[in-house]
Amino acid sequence: MNVFDQWRNAAVAKPLAESIRSIAGERPIRIMEVCGGHTAAIYRFALQRMLPGTIQFLHGPGCPVCVTGTDFIDRAIAIARAEKTTVASFGDLIRVPGSTLSLAEARAAGSSVEVFYSAMDALEWAVHHPDRTVVFLAIGFETTACTIAAALSEAVRRQVKNFRILSAMKTMPGALHALLSDSRTNVDALILPGHVCSVIGSQPFEFIAHELRIPCVVSGFEPLDILESVRMLSCQLVEHRCEVEIQYRRAVKPSGNVAAQQIMEQMFEPVDMTWRGLGSIPASGLGVRREYSAWDAASLAGKTAPSKEPPGCRCGDVLRGSIRPEECSLFRKACTPDRPRGACMVSSEGACAAVYQFAGAEDEH
Amino acid sequence: MSTERITLAHGAGGESMRRLIRELFREAFGSPELQPLADAALLELDSRQAAFTTDSYTVKPIFFPGGNIGKLCIAGTVNDLSVMGARPVCLSFSCIIEEGLPLAVLEQIVQSAAEEARGAGVSIVTGDTKVVARGECDEIFITTSGIGVRPFGKGLSTDGIKAGDAILINGFIGDHGISVLAARGNLSMQVKAESDCAPLNGLIESILTESAGVKWMRDATRGGLAAVLSELAEDTPCGIMIDESSVPVRESVQAVCELLGFDPLHIANEGKVVMVVENAEAEKILTVMKRDPLGAHAVCIGEVTEDSTGIVRLKTPVGTVRRLHRPAGELLPRIC
Numbered sequence: 001m002n003v004f005d006q007w008r009n010a011a012v013a014k015p016l017a018e019s020i021r022s023i024a025g026e027r028p029i030r031i032m033e034v035c036g037g038h039t040a041a042i043y044r045f046a047l048q049r050m051l052p053g054t055i056q057f058l059h060g061p062g063c064p065v066c067v068t069g070t071d072f073i074d075r076a077i078a079i080a081r082a083e084k085t086t087v088a089s090f091g092d093l094i095r096v097p098g099s100t101l102s103l104a105e106a107r108a109a110g111s112s113v114e115v116f117y118s119a120m121d122a123l124e125w126a127v128h129h130p131d132r133t134v135v136f137l138a139i140g141f142e143t144t145a146c147t148i149a150a151a152l153s154e155a156v157r158r159q160v161k162n163f164r165i166l167s168a169m170k171t172m173p174g175a176l177h178a179l180l181s182d183s184r185t186n187v188d189a190l191i192l193p194g195h196v197c198s199v200i201g202s203q204p205f206e207f208i209a210h211e212l213r214i215p216c217v218v219s220g221f222e223p224l225d226i227l228e229s230v231r232m233l234s235c236q237l238v239e240h241r242c243e244v245e246i247q248y249r250r251a252v253k254p255s256g257n258v259a260a261q262q263i264m265e266q267m268f269e270p271v272d273m274t275w276r277g278l279g280s281i282p283a284s285g286l287g288v289r290r291e292y293s294a295w296d297a298a299s300l301a302g303k304t305a306p307s308k309e310p311p312g313c314r315c316g317d318v319l320r321g322s323i324r325p326e327e328c329s330l331f332r333k334a335c336t337p338d339r340p341r342g343a344c345m346v347s348s349e350g351a352c353a354a355v356y357q358f359a360g361a362e363d364e365h
Numbered sequence: 366m367s368t369e370r371i372t373l374a375h376g377a378g379g380e381s382m383r384r385l386i387r388e389l390f391r392e393a394f395g396s397p398e399l400q401p402l403a404d405a406a407l408l409e410l411d412s413r414q415a416a417f418t419t420d421s422y423t424v425k426p427i428f429f430p431g432g433n434i435g436k437l438c439i440a441g442t443v444n445d446l447s448v449m450g451a452r453p454v455c456l457s458f459s460c461i462i463e464e465g466l467p468l469a470v471l472e473q474i475v476q477s478a479a480e481e482a483r484g485a486g487v488s489i490v491t492g493d494t495k496v497v498a499r500g501e502c503d504e505i506f507i508t509t510s511g512i513g514v515r516p517f518g519k520g521l522s523t524d525g526i527k528a529g530d531a532i533l534i535n536g537f538i539g540d541h542g543i544s545v546l547a548a549r550g551n552l553s554m555q556v557k558a559e560s561d562c563a564p565l566n567g568l569i570e571s572i573l574t575e576s577a578g579v580k581w582m583r584d585a586t587r588g589g590l591a592a593v594l595s596e597l598a599e600d601t602p603c604g605i606m607i608d609e610s611s612v613p614v615r616e617s618v619q620a621v622c623e624l625l626g627f628d629p630l631h632i633a634n635e636g637k638v639v640m641v642v643e644n645a646e647a648e649k650i651l652t653v654m655k656r657d658p659l660g661a662h663a664v665c666i667g668e669v670t671e672d673s674t675g676i677v678r679l680k681t682p683v684g685t686v687r688r689l690h691r692p693a694g695e696l697l698p699r700i701c
Contacts, residue, residue, distance in 0.1 A: 002616050004623070010684035040626065046685035095374075108370040117625070223683045337693035338380035348626040358687050 007222030008045070016227045017050040024234040028054045030186060031233060032321050034176065035193035036063030036349020037221045043358035045223040055230065058321035059351035061175060061275060062193055064140040065092045066319060066343045066350045069274045070307040072139075072168045073098035078304050079135050079166065079297065080111035086129070088122035089137045091115045092347040095340060099308040119151035119165075126155075126163040135297045138167045143195040145169045145286050146260035149267040152288065155295055156267075164297035167287050170273055172196050173204040174284035179320065180212050187321065189233040191226070192218040194248040201256025202244050209242040220248035267292065276343060277316030315342035318351050325352040332356060373698045378587030378633075380693050404445040404583065405513070416451035418442060419510035425699040427474065427504050429548035431540070431560030432635075434507055435477035440635060441701065442511040443485045443564040444584040448638055450521045450573065451513030453566050456482065459493035459508045466504055474505065485564035487511070523600040523641075525580045528671035531647035532605065533640045535568065535654050536662035537561065538590050539618040542632035545700045547621070554624075557617040561636035568657045569638060575653050578646025585637045586701060588692050591630040593639050594677045595691040604673030607689060610682045612666050630679075631692035633700050641669060 033039060039059045042048065048057060061067045073096055080087040080103065087103065094103035094113055107113040112132070116122040119136055126134035138148045148169065155163045172193060179185055192205055197218045208214050215236035219229035229247045236243060246252050264286065273285025288296040309316075313335070314328040325331055325344065335341040337353050344350035348357070374381040391399055398406040405418035420441050427434040439456065446453040458478060462471065482489050540561040547556035565584065572579060585593045590612065598605045614622075614629045622629050636659060642650050647665055654660030670678075677689040 002614070002619060004616075004619060005682070008682035010682060013683035037626075043687070044628070045681045045683050046687040047683070049685045049687075050683065104372050104374070105370065108372045223681075227683075336380060338374060357690055357693070 004222070007220070007224045009224065012224055013050065013227060016224065016231060020055070020227065020231045020234055021052050023231065023238055024052065024055060026054060027237070028056070029234065029237060030056050030058055030188045031191060031230065032058040032060045032187040032189075033191040033219075034060035034062035034172065035191075035195065036066070036347065037195065038062065038191055038193070038219060038226060039351050040349050040354050041221050041223060041226060043354040046358070047223060047226055050227070051230065055234075058187060059318065060179065060321050061278060061319040063344065063347050063349040063351070064144065064170070065090075065096060065347040066315065067170060067275045067277070068093065068096065068139050068168050068343065069276050070098055070309055071274065071304070072137075072166075073103065074304045074307045075301040076103060076135075076137050076166060077101055077106045077111070078302060079300055080106055080113055082133075082300070084131060085133045085135060085300075086112040086114055087135050087137060088114050088116050088125065090117070090139065093137060093139060095346045096343045097310055097341060099305070119148040120154065123151045123155050123160060123163050126160055127158075130162055133162050133164065133300075135164050135166050135300065138165045138169050141170055141172050141193070141196050142199045142264070143193075145171075145268065146199055146257075146264050149263040152267045152292065152295060153263060156292055161294065164295050164300065165288055166297040166301065167268075167271075167285070168273070169268070169286040170275065171270070171284055171286060173200075173207070175275060175278060175281055176205070176208060178278060178281045178284070180208060180214060184322065185320065187214060189237060190214055190216045191229055191233070192216050192244070194218055194220050194225075194252060197246075197248070197252045197256065199257050199260045202246055202252060202254045203256075205244050209244050213242045215242050216244045218244070218246045218248050218252050220251065275319075277319035310341045313342035315344045315352070318344050325355040328352070377698060378592060379691065403449060405449040405451065405511075407449060407515070414515040416446050416449045416513040416515060417510070418445040418449075419508065420445060421506060421508045422701060423503070423506050423699050424545060424701055425503060426545075426548050427470075429545045429560055430558065431544055432562040433474055433477050434505060435474035436481045437560075437562050437635060437701065438507045438509045439478050439481040439485065439487070440562050440564045441586070442509040443487060443566050444636075444638070446511050446513035447564075447566040447569045448582045448584050449513070449515075451515045452570060453485065453487045453511055453513045455488045455490040456509050456511045457491045457493075458489045461495045461497060461502050461506045463502045463504050464496055464499045471505070481564065485566055521579065521581050523581050523597065526601045526603060526641050526669055528603055528669050529644045530580060530641050530669040531644050531665050532594075532607070532667045532669070533642060533647065533650060533654070533663060533665050534585070534590070534612070535565070535638055535660040536636075537613045537615050537618070538585065538634055538637060539614055539622065539629040539632035541635040542589070542700050543618045543621050554621075556621055558615065558621070561634055563636035563659055565636060565638050565659060568654065568659045571657065572640075572650055572653050576642075576646050576650050578643035578650060580641045580643065582638050582640040585634045585639050587633050589629070589631045589633055590637075590639065591628070591677070591689050592691045594689065597639075597641065598675055598677045601669070602674055604670040604675065605667060605677040606670050606673075607667035607677065607679045609679050611664055613662050613664060628692070630689065635701065644668070
């Protein structure tokens with residue numbers, strides 16, 4: 001018996017799926033999830049196949065690598081070309097195509113690019129390489145941002161001057177506001193990102209239920225979590241309720257993790273941010289606070305040529321939930337996880353990569 | 366002339382590497398023995414059936430829980446011969462050493478390799494040593510080649526595989542890849558995982574001696590179980606159905622995979638053999654496997670099916686069925 005088995009149990013999953021079927025009836029329900037972890041789990045456990053065809057999952061802008069714009073990659077590559085400079089990155093990001101190269105290709109051509117699992121590891125590397133400027137590519141949502149804030153705070157405390165941050169960190173509530181207020185977005189219910197909510201709580205998402213009248217459930221990432229969340233959303237819809245409910249109680253409180261919020265507040269400030277697919281959204285990003293500008297790499301980036309999106313790539317449409325990955329003409333042909341043309345094919349949390357890796361032709365509509 | 370450069374993805378065991386091997390190496394070298402791209406080439410040397418293989422080892426770090434590059438380079442080459450139904454006889458040992466490597470470290474690696482070769486009953490009969498300047502390689506890279514003889518009749522192939530055949534594995538998957546990753550020390554977490562690195566020739570020989578029911582086998586190294594099964598499905602006129610719940614994965618390995626977004630089915634092993642066996646012989650073969658410590662956790666993980674030809678399907682723990690693809694993209698560089 002493995003600890004994961006309790007959330008992956010067919011004997012529980014089947015009746016749960018049955019109860020969703022009886023609650024939802026014939027009613028078409030379009031559920032958007034906005035965390036790549038949910039997208040990956042939905043495909044990995046083929047959850048769509050347990051549910052009536054009338055219930056449809058739409059994949060929103062929830063994969064941090066996917067929503068990072070091409071311009072950010074171009075700036076990172078430009079920085080990596082500088083003398084005695086190392087770009088420190090999370091693994092997936094180095095494979096995202098920029099206008100001409102990916103960071104992995106830049107590395108193959110001689111630039112210094114190192115992969116880390118956390119900002120703290122990159123900071124330690126910087127401490128051990130005092131002769132190099134180490135620029136950490138800070139991407140991710142609140143879940144990752146608080147860990148980067150902790151690393152930055154440590155760099156400031158220890159006065160590690162060769163460590164800098166190039167930020168494309170993003171905050172979820174503002175982006176969801178922009179996406180869900182757009183009249184082109186057609187969503188009946190929302191699965192809220194469990195990890196983001198473990199940091200900022202469920203309260204910052206209350207506006208979605210109250211102002212936009214869309215039922216929300218904060219979900220965990222195991223198949224039974226997601227099925228239970230779908231059941232809770234179906235109940236809200238049938239009962240004409242619009243609330244933010246928490247299914248992922250083992251990790252999420254309405255007020256979130258206050259210590260994590262404080263350190264983010266202390267190190268970062270809201271900035272306008274460009275999202276792939278959604279464009280620039282006011283105050284939807286986190287930048288290094290002015291008092292710590294010595295650790296901000298934004299000034300190192302210089303000017304890069306206007307960035308170009310890969311021809312034919314429809315990642316933007318995928319991230320808005322307006323097309324399914326398999327509706328892009330590059331999908332599984334010119335664009336594969338091995339030779340990704342668009343960001344959504346790179347990360348295991350990207351919708352295109354999840355469909356590619358886990359779905360068969362029979363699942364692709 | 367192409368302007369493309371080699372990236373780590375070309376060595377990661379996925380699609381890019383497959384393409385490089387097929388379109389460059391196999392095309393250029395052209396020999397019939399190379400064509401199947403198997404773990405070892407099957408040769409007829411002076412009317413004796415033989416197998417020949419070679420493998421380079423660049424694992425980082427060179428010491429990891431459960432082994433080191435010396436042990437690994439013997440086990441890996443022995444296994445490549447064994448899964449082709451050959452009895453490994455002799456190996457070569459060539460190393461490229463970075464200037465500055467402590468002699469004591471080299472001694473430890475060589476002693477491990479020697480001990481492993483003795484244990485596996487193979488001799489190291491030739492070798493080569495090169496030293497390069499600091500920074501021109503990373504500590505030590507080793508290449509081993511091996512020759513085996515094939516006493517087991519017609520040998521193994523996908524030809525006889527038919528619907529109903531059972532698919533067996535000799536134990537837990539993912540241990541090697543995750544233990545090497547954890548040993549790199551950049552994971553910032555404590556992981557209880559030990560590489561499964563071990564020569565499987567003894568286990569395989571007992572099975573082949575006691576049962577004629579084995580049809581095909583492979584060691585599930587880079588690309589993990591998923592890569593081996595995909596290759597199998599593509600080479601047979603049948604389909605493959607795997608029951609994910611029956612695939613042995615340690616909780617610690619599973620936990621790291623969940624945190625980092627890996628699928629244990631994609632993670633490399635260095636002591637795991639996947640076998641397709643006649644259904645009626647499956648129980649007997651499992652009994653033989655379980656007698657050996659390297660097969661103590663052997664299980665049947667699925668079967669060959671008549672439908673869904675050419676693809677691998679997987680029954681998930683919640684009871685749904687999905688495709689299982691070979692891993693794509695850059696997973697974990699330098700795990701072997």
